[in-house]
Amino acid sequence: MNVHDFLYYIILPILSISSLLVFVRFFQGPSIVDRVVALDLLITIGIGIIAIYSIINDKPTFLDISLVLALIAFLGTVAFAYYLEKRNKND
């Protein structure tokens, strides 16, 4: 069993299962804060999947996308937090 098989048959399925679990929380989250947190975690897991995928395909170019995704996750969380607080303040 070489590195390729290990990543393809063990690591990627584990990451897929964890993203499915987070999706369950994303759909059933009682408040909107839960959904924002779940979305943040989904993008973070996506960064990990991209890292493993770039190893399997031997293309380090994919790692650029992970930087963009990290930026989007942070900006999304900050924007959601800001506007949720503003909406609460105006009521």
Next chain:
Amino acid sequence: MTDILIYITSGFGALFVLLAAIGTLRMPDQYLRISVNTKAATLGVGLLLISAALFFLETSVTTRVLAVIIFIFITAPVGAHLIGRTSYFLGNKLWGKSITDDLKDKYNKSTHELRAHNKEDEKEIGQHNQDEDS
């Protein structure tokens, strides 16, 4: 040798990401979920990225991986703090078995500012608020 290191880092990374996912699903409280999200998921993704750097062993790839890891390590606590603060203002209750709530009755509900502990600070903050109003 490098293969063994890749096995170890990617294995532990996937394990921590899985633990973060289970924690997000099973924790009883928003604040505990945010805590799990920042700690376990950041460590897991950092380990997965390190495994990519170990596989390629080039300067350009290692630089990119380090940039992503440092960015995540800086931004994850900031985002978690912001979303936790918002969650507190939205009025989400703590878990029933939580023991202390240090921020209880310390926030002004309408202006979202911290209240003062003693009288002198209260005066100063009152004057400050009047200046802002006028």
